[in-house]
Amino acid sequence: MTASHWRQLASVAGLLLAWQILVQAGRINPLFLPAPLSVLGAMWEMTRSGELPWAVLVSLNRVVQGFVYGSLAGVLLGLLAGAIRWVEDLLDPWVAAVYPIPKSALFPLFMLWFGLGNPSKILTIAVGVLFLVLVNTMAGVHAINPVLLKAARDLGASRAQIFVKVILPGALPSIFTGLRLGAGMALILVFITEIEATKAGLGFLLWEAFQLMDTRHVFVGVVTFGLLGVATTWLLQWLERVTCPWIQRSN
Amino acid sequence: MLLALRDVGKAWHIARTGERVPAVEAITLDVAAGEFLILLGPSGCGKSTLLQIMAGLELPSSGAIEFPTPTGSGKLTSMVFQEYALFPWRTVLANVGFGPEVRGVPRREREERARRLIELVNLRGAETRYPHELSGGMRQRVALARALANDPQILLFDEPLAALDAQTRRVMQDELLRIWAETGKTFVYVTHSLQEAVLLGTRIVLMTAGPGRIKQVEEVTLPRPRHLTGRAEAALLDRLDALLGEEVQRAMAS
Numbered sequence: 001m002t003a004s005h006w007r008q009l010a011s012v013a014g015l016l017l018a019w020q021i022l023v024q025a026g027r028i029n030p031l032f033l034p035a036p037l038s039v040l041g042a043m044w045e046m047t048r049s050g051e052l053p054w055a056v057l058v059s060l061n062r063v064v065q066g067f068v069y070g071s072l073a074g075v076l077l078g079l080l081a082g083a084i085r086w087v088e089d090l091l092d093p094w095v096a097a098v099y100p101i102p103k104s105a106l107f108p109l110f111m112l113w114f115g116l117g118n119p120s121k122i123l124t125i126a127v128g129v130l131f132l133v134l135v136n137t138m139a140g141v142h143a144i145n146p147v148l149l150k151a152a153r154d155l156g157a158s159r160a161q162i163f164v165k166v167i168l169p170g171a172l173p174s175i176f177t178g179l180r181l182g183a184g185m186a187l188i189l190v191f192i193t194e195i196e197a198t199k200a201g202l203g204f205l206l207w208e209a210f211q212l213m214d215t216r217h218v219f220v221g222v223v224t225f226g227l228l229g230v231a232t233t234w235l236l237q238w239l240e241r242v243t244c245p246w247i248q249r250s251n
Numbered sequence: 252m253l254l255a256l257r258d259v260g261k262a263w264h265i266a267r268t269g270e271r272v273p274a275v276e277a278i279t280l281d282v283a284a285g286e287f288l289i290l291l292g293p294s295g296c297g298k299s300t301l302l303q304i305m306a307g308l309e310l311p312s313s314g315a316i317e318f319p320t321p322t323g324s325g326k327l328t329s330m331v332f333q334e335y336a337l338f339p340w341r342t343v344l345a346n347v348g349f350g351p352e353v354r355g356v357p358r359r360e361r362e363e364r365a366r367r368l369i370e371l372v373n374l375r376g377a378e379t380r381y382p383h384e385l386s387g388g389m390r391q392r393v394a395l396a397r398a399l400a401n402d403p404q405i406l407l408f409d410e411p412l413a414a415l416d417a418q419t420r421r422v423m424q425d426e427l428l429r430i431w432a433e434t435g436k437t438f439v440y441v442t443h444s445l446q447e448a449v450l451l452g453t454r455i456v457l458m459t460a461g462p463g464r465i466k467q468v469e470e471v472t473l474p475r476p477r478h479l480t481g482r483a484e485a486a487l488l489d490r491l492d493a494l495l496g497e498e499v500q501r502a503m504a505s
Contacts, residue, residue, distance in 0.1 A: 151336035154306055154329065155350035155401060165353070169340040246340045246381045 031215055039219040046220060051205070056224060059190050059202040062118060063228075066125025067186045071179055073126070074133025078175075081134075082141025083167050091134075099135065103128035103185070104192045111197065121193040128189045129182035133175065140174025141167055173247055176240045183232040187225060202228075252319050253404055253437055254282040254305060254327070259314035261300050273462035274300040278314070280456065280465065282405065282439060287431055289448040290441045291491070292458030292466075293499045298441045301463070302407050305439065306330045329398035333410040335390040337382040343369060343393050344378040350401035361400075368396040371430065388419040395430065408440040412447070424450055428475070445491050449484055450477050457494055460502035467494060 001009075016036045022028045023035035030038065046052035081088040103124060110120035144167065152166045194203025206221025240247070259278040262271045275297035282288060282305075290298040303309040304316060306328050318327060329350070337346050344365050345352075351361035369378060372392040382390055391411055398406055411427075412420045428451065431438050442448060448455050455469040469491070473483050 145334075145336070147332055147334055147336040148338060150308055151330070151332060151338075152349070152353075154308060155353060155397070157349075157353040161353045165349075166338065169338070172340070244340070246383070248383055 031213070034216045034219055039216055039223065042216045043220045043223065046217075052220065052224065055200065055202045055205045056228070058200040059194065060228075062121050062125060062193070062201070063186045063190045065118075066122045066189070067129050067182060069122070070126035070129030070186075071133045071182055074130040074178065074182070075137050075175055077130075078134045078137025078178075079141060079163070079167060079171060082138045082171065083163055088138070095131065095134065098127075099131050103131070103189060107189075107193055116197040121190070121198075124193050125186045125189045128185045132182045132185055133178035136174045136178030136181070137171055140171030140177075143174065144170035172244050173240075176236065176244070180233065180236055183236060184229065187229055187232070191225065252281045253284050255317040255319060256280045256301075256304075257315045257317060259301075259304060259311045259316060261297070261304060261309065262312045275458075275463040277464055282437060284404070284437055285435060287428075287438045287440065287451055287453045289452035289455045290439065290458065291445070291448045291455055291495070292443065292463060293460050293495065293502045294443060295461045295502065296458045296498070297461055297463030298443075298458055299409050302330070302409050302439065302441050305405070306407050327403060328405045328407050329401050329403040330407045330409065331391070331394050331398050331411045333413050335382070335387075335394045335414075337390055337393055337397070339382050342379050342381055343374060343385070346382070346393055347396045347400050349397060354401065364400060365396070368399050369393075371399070371433070372396045373426070386419075387415050388423055391415065391423060392426070395427075399430075399434065399436075403436070405437045405439060408438065410441055410443070413442075413444075427451065445488055445495060446479055448491065449473075449479065449488050455491065457491065458498075460498045466498065 019028075019033070020035045020037055023030055023033065023038075034042075043052065077087075077091060081091045106127060107120065107124045110123050114120040114123065148166055148170065149162060152162050157165065190201070191203040191206070194201040195207045198204045202221055202224055206218055206225075209215075209217030209221060256278050260273065260276045262273045264271055278301060290301060292298045300309065304311050308330070338349065341349065344362065347365040347368055348361045351364060356364070366378065369375060372395055374389060374392050374396070377385065377389065377393075382393065385393065394411070395406075408427075412423050415423060424447065427438070440447075440451060449471070452471050455471060456465055457467045457469065458464065459466045469487070471487065473481075473487070477484050479485070479488065
């Protein structure tokens with residue numbers, strides 16, 4: 001561990017310790033800010049009872065489905081639009097119109113159309129992920145050096161081969177940027193879609209705790225969302241390292 | 252004769268202004284088997300455009316391009332670009348094998364061919380590296396091996412050494428001559444460097460400032476190795492310098 005690591009550790013440990021002491025000394029009302037150890041305890045109880053793992057599974061199911069559908073559609077449409085002019089012309093006005101809409105604002109519409117169950121939630125997440133991945137994929141295709149396309153053509157590649165062997169790998173770094181942003185968006189949207197008309201999920205658990213003024217359990221929800229965020233970031237970083245070994249990384 | 256240009260012209264259409272800008276005009280030129288043909292001219296004389304037309308990457312606006320002899324199974328031309336144009340996501344081996352890969356050559360065969368060519372360009376040991384892990388000179392060696400992998404009859408070079416430092420350029424010039432002699436391929440080589448033209452070429456086609464026309468064709472029979480300080484070389488250099496100077500003046504005046 002470097003000196004920098006030690007300072008970071010000291011920062012986190014010091015703040016948590018001060019927080020714990022201030023609550024125990026009665027200087028902070030635990031109704032507003034429960035002590036770290038008591039949040040940890042609640043987390044342990046809820047894990048043992050199966051309540052927390054179940055909530056995580058229910059939410060992850062929505063997140064993963066929405067993320068996979070949204071990013072598959074985003075990558076495919078983005079590659080096609082980036083490579084073929086008329087596809088871009090057909091898509092452009094829709095991207096311009098829908099991209100600025102907060103995707104959570106579409107959730108009520110989807111509930112009207114598809115009911116209160118999983119489909120409307122998954123669709124909201126998928127649409128949120130789709131646009132981020134689509135826009136980044138298109139940007140990635142446009143950023144490919146044209147001389148690479150020329151070289152591929154000169155070496156005898158067909159249009160389909162150029163698409164698979166030049167455009168796809170060339171756009172891959174940008175696609176990963178889109179996927180990272182999309183994963184963050186998926187977690188935001190799963191929370192929002194689980195506030196209303198749900199009986200399960202991490203968002204539901206957190207919101208219900210809020211309505212009961214159970215701050216400990218609110219914190220459990222917040223911390224678990226944070227852990228999910230860290231886990232998805234790691235997963236995507238690992239995937240990028242495996243699929244794009246040619247990218248220069250600073251460390 | 253491998254390739255013939257008959258009264259070839261190319262004009263670019265600028266959509267914004269509706270202008271037609273001629274790049275090259277009235278080019279009639281035969282490329283003979285085994286020669287090291289230099290296209291020499293000031294910047295903007297359309298020599299790269301001419302190369303793209305030979306490669307089939309651009310169609311001429313007027314005139315015709317002819318391939319008198321059938322080419323068999325190989326490809327007629329392959330291009331080496333100034334900026335290398337290597338695929339950053341492919342290793343050296345996979346870059347060199349790209350041509351055979353898209354042309355359906357089985358993996359074992361194309362890897363064997365790629366390894367042989369990597370050896371020819373003196374890059375043994377670098378097979379598994381990515382382009383960003385190579386120096387400029389090494390990248391251009393990979394580009395050369397990749398162009399050779401399709402077994403073309405003609406290699407087209409678009410100012411391949413312009414991005415290299417002077418030392419590396421000298422080494423690469425000798426390497427190009429060695430590979431030209433070893434493979435017996437025909438080289439068509441675009442440059443704006445007089446020195447390069449005199450050191451490398453068996454024939455020098457001097458072009459006018461844009462729109463590019465052929466100003467003069469020089470057969471170069473000087474023995475090799477050539478030295479820029481040699482008397483015959485210096486005389487040729489002077490003559491070309493005067494001719495090229497006129498064109499540079501014209502280009503700046505227009």
